[in-house]
Amino acid sequence: MPVAVIGGGITGLSAAWELVKQKRDVVLIAPSPFGGLLRSERIDDCLVECGADSWLAAKPWLRNLAVELGLRRDVIPCNEAIRQTFILRAGVLHPFPRGMRMVAPTEWKPLLESALLSPATKLRMLLEADRGPSSAGDRSVAEFVRDHFGKEAVEYLAEPIFAGVYGGTPETLGAAGVLPGFLEHERVRGSVLRGAMREPKPVGPLFESMRGGLGQIPCEIADQISGSARIIRSPAEAVQPGRVRVAGEWLPAEKILIASGAPSSSKLLAGTVAGELLAQIRHSSATIFAFGFHQNQLTNQPRGFGFLVPRRERRTIMAATWVTNKFPHRAPPDKVIVRCFVAGDHTEALLVDVLDDFARITGIDAAPFFTRVYRWPDSMPQYGVGHSALIEQIEAAMPTDVHLAGAFLRGVGMPDCVKDGMNRAQAIGLL
């Protein structure tokens, strides 16, 4: 009997790839289009990412997968020469101080020179180095950051950073889920700042992506496994031990790996304890508004990789990426691609507001030559307080020989998903 993998996002595809390598009989149940959040679109001579845009180079698992697939030459670094993110405060874009590890400074000079934070907060941050070990344990990111670095650090660092990565707020995200290393520094040393300073400094490019867009990876996996695995292009409807229902028919499976996200997994396991627990994982939605400009239309040249907008600034846009600064390969030199992120699930109806907001923040008031809206409803799992305990409960409640993998478990980044998918596949192969 085959192993059934449900979901054709990067998690499910990585798992299917690993199982095929192990010469297992695999059925991949994945409705079109393949790739989930890894999808790229060509618009004239521009390449636009519809969902995810790059991975953290320090996490090697997606790059390793690209290399295994024979795509080594297509892995591209970000343009380190102009790596800089800005944070909006009172209408001004301030550089994110160099040497920050998320909310913890590891270099004094850039912090002291920055106008993003008040002198009182900077002093408070420096004094954090004097804290002794503590075992306060998991609490909200807001409580954790306020305790170590003060309220302003929550509003102008933690809030915009975590809104960008998790689509969540510091009040609802749990520190153990999203800042596990910092919690460990607190436990061992007391000071997050001293702990962060001892972490190895990242070398090489911060981000990597694919020359032909991230969509290259799912296409390549689908091509390479199609000779060995059976691929069913319809959604799974229900899962029970030893079988999966697809298009009204029960398909027998020795083992089942569900990699279709928590909301879908919860529905597939409806009526089970695991299904009920899975429904407790909250998700937020995001919409990406992508724009193409002609370089000569821009009065203000964009600097850096983009900017983050704290909630306190009360804007429509939550973050924006200057795509062609980060990855110049995405368009010819006379074109500029921008992606703006807005929290929630929105349609084209918001386009005018987004462009208006963009113009007020950047001073760029030009009409784009293309606009696109990519909607990602319920796509960002929220790691709340007690997240790992909930995951343990879910895994303990899973029906026999049914397993889970994906962004809602042990890390939301694409590399984490690859690692999780491959680890689960290896475990299934060995069990």
Ligand SMILES: Cc1cc2nc3c(=O)[nH]c(=O)nc-3n(C[C@H](O)[C@H](O)[C@H](O)COP(=O)(O)OP(=O)(O)OC[C@H]3O[C@@H](n4cnc5c(N)ncnc54)[C@H](O)[C@@H]3O)c2cc1C
């Ligand atoms: C807007 C946005 C931007 C992001 N940007 C980045 C980034 O730049 N870098 C980074 O590292 N991470 C980024 N992430 C996170 C990362 O992209 C995701 O965590 C990761 O891609 C999730 O992969 P996945 O395969 O687990 O899930 P998904 O990509 O959601 O794929 C799940 C698949 O399962 C399928 N499915 C659903 N129900 C069923 C069913 N019943 N039967 C069969 N199949 C089903 C879906 O169609 C989908 O194809 C971003 C996330 C979002 C929302």
